[in-house]
Amino acid sequence: MRRKIVAGNWKMNIEHAEGKELINDILSGLSNVEESKQVIICPPFIHLQQAAELVHGTSHVSIGAQNCYTEASGAYTGEVSAAMIKSTGAGSVILGHSERREYFNESNEMLAQKVNIALENGLQVIFCCGEAKEIREAGTQNSFVEGQIKDSLFHLSAEQMANVVVAYEPIWAIGTGLTASSDQAQDMHAHIRSVLAAKYGQELANNTSILYGGSCKPTNAAELFACPDVDGGLIGGASLKAADFQGIIAAM
Numbered sequence: 001m002r003r004k005i006v007a008g009n010w011k012m013n014i015e016h017a018e019g020k021e022l023i024n025d026i027l028s029g030l031s032n033v034e035e036s037k038q039v040i041i042c043p044p045f046i047h048l049q050q051a052a053e054l055v056h057g058t059s060h061v062s063i064g065a066q067n068c069y070t071e072a073s074g075a076y077t078g079e080v081s082a083a084m085i086k087s088t089g090a091g092s093v094i095l096g097h098s099e100r101r102e103y104f105n106e107s108n109e110m111l112a113q114k115v116n117i118a119l120e121n122g123l124q125v126i127f128c129c130g131e132a133k134e135i136r137e138a139g140t141q142n143s144f145v146e147g148q149i150k151d152s153l154f155h156l157s158a159e160q161m162a163n164v165v166v167a168y169e170p171i172w173a174i175g176t177g178l179t180a181s182s183d184q185a186q187d188m189h190a191h192i193r194s195v196l197a198a199k200y201g202q203e204l205a206n207n208t209s210i211l212y213g214g215s216c217k218p219t220n221a222a223e224l225f226a227c228p229d230v231d232g233g234l235i236g237g238a239s240l241k242a243a244d245f246q247g248i249i250a251a252m
């Protein structure tokens, strides 16, 4: 069966020494994370090795990066490869976050390449998708999100797809305080699962974790996570405060 997952995306926040403190605070308030659950902390690259060392030995808590480059190595100043991420002890990578799509022009095609190289290097992929406000208002969010998934993931084999987690993050809900209602989240998650089932079969679709992201907080997490197709959350702002992140983990 699919795992419940809470992943924290620190984005471009937290300097090195504070990172150690935040991870220690998160771990100190965490009771045992059951085997059917996973907590993933995704700090900026500079924290990865330290963070992986800090969580080492804590069951079902691991570290992820927020991006990787399309190429394996070479003259790509400023970029970080999937192999480098893996070498820090991190196990996952977020790909396709709407901020990267918007500010760094990441296309579905480029993301397909990033997904490939991440999986080739043994990283679990947290693949983000989600529509802008205008698309939601036009009522075309299902086909839009379906297109993102098809273009960036559907070249994968079922075996590869088993290492992909999907994170539905409506852009209008990210960092805005406007959370999707549990009905909106459930409808989209059920749609994503049906799209995966049509391509890869019901079993793989049932085993794929689909996370919700967008202004998820300790106060709304339990209601969102109670939806049958919502398997946890990708958390931005609330992952920067140990107590809030722990509250969301407790809701899982």
Ligand code: PEP
Pocket (backbone or CB within 6 Å): 009, 169, 173, 174, 175, 176, 213, 214, 215, 216, 234, 235, 236, 237, 238
């Ligand atoms: C995110 O950026 O992945 C996110 C969900 O942000 P927030 O929780 O701050 O809306």
